[in-house]
Amino acid sequence: MDLNTITDVIRRPPERPGAEWRQGDAWLAGGTWLYSAEQPELRRLIDLTALGWTPLVPTYAGLEIGATCTVRDLYAFPWPIGWTAGHLFRSSCEAFLSSFKVWNAATVGGNICLSLPAGPMITLTVALQARYELWAPDGSVRFVDALDFVTGDHRNILAPGELLRRVSVPGQALRRRTAHRRFTLTRLGRSTVFLVGTQRQGGNDLQLTVTAGTTRPVRLGYDSLPDARTLRQDVDGLPAGLWFADPNGTPDHRRHLARHFAEEIRRELTAGDL
CATH class of the missing domain: 3.30.390.50 (CO dehydrogenase flavoprotein, C-terminal domain)
Structure with missing residues (x-):
């Protein structure tokens, strides 16, 4: 869908993109929902994909998932044998109300922040006791348990201009x-x-x-x-x-x-x- 109220797209935001935020802005990642409905209150889009966040980073402590990680990348990740919960990631990807073609654009962070009851990335990350790293426009950072992020249908705890940077899944949950x-x-x-x-x-x-x-x-x-x-x-x-x-x-x-x-x-x- 054409978003005919958009006057500007920030293609190369700074590393801490919150400084660019103003009323009427929206963070743009995959855009699979953003472009599917009218958004009359929006004036600018800030493209997070230009920041090049690494999609998936296995660590000693577990797994870090960049908010702009696509569903395709998550589905294709080669899970270590010891991570017995790995098959749940694939099952959650298959739970999307979309074709595999949409997986190339749809992002983990976008599905979480949309906060619909049926969001499969919400199911996945809550079940695996993940934590979300949130960036505020003033440069501050806070962490929240996945269970506490969504508060209702299409509602969450994000403040205006705040964005989801990464999801951290603990190793003990992956096992x-x-x-x-x-x-x-x-x-x-x-x-x-x-x-x-x-x-x-x-x-x-x-x-x-x-x-x-x-x-x-x-x-x-x-x-x-x-x-x-x-x-x-x-x-x-x-x-x-x-x-x-x-x-x-x-x-x-x-x-x-x-x-x-x-x-x-x-x-x-x-x-x-x-």
Whole structure:
């Protein structure tokens, strides 16, 4: 879609691009959503891709993902054998409501900052206990847990002009066992619910992340695997207003799916399947 209110595009912003920010600006990365809808309040675009942020950096502490990392690059990354959660990255990429062609432009940071309930990069990073590095226009930096970033449908904690610089996934999370379930009305449709369970290698704990069916991510944590009744009660105990409603499902439908898939994940991790 043509954005006919745009008067300027900053193609080469400074290394700390917040200094360029003013009212009516938008950060431009992949632009796959930005160009898909009218943006009448915007006057300038600031191109973050020109900064050349490294997409993926494995470190001793884990994995750093640049906000402008494309879905294609994330999907193609050669995961070390010891990172047992690696397959979850590919499954999350495949959960995009888009064709593989869009992967060449769509970015990890863009999907997170759009903050839609069905954002698969939100599901992935919350499930793996990631932290986000945020840059403010005044040059300050803050860090926030992925779980605390999204506050509702299309809402997050970003202040005006603040941007997501990188996502840090801890090594201990990358070495966890995982199980996930996702429901869509069509094969390539938007997620109605997307649940991920993780567990320490050789452990008996459970971290269950519920997304897509809720307006913000939810994590249920257990030091040891709960029984089926406890898990069901905890899913049912989530606030009624937290469940999302759209053409892909009612709150009751999504709650039902979450209960069903949560139990499947519990059984899978109990059985010791990777």
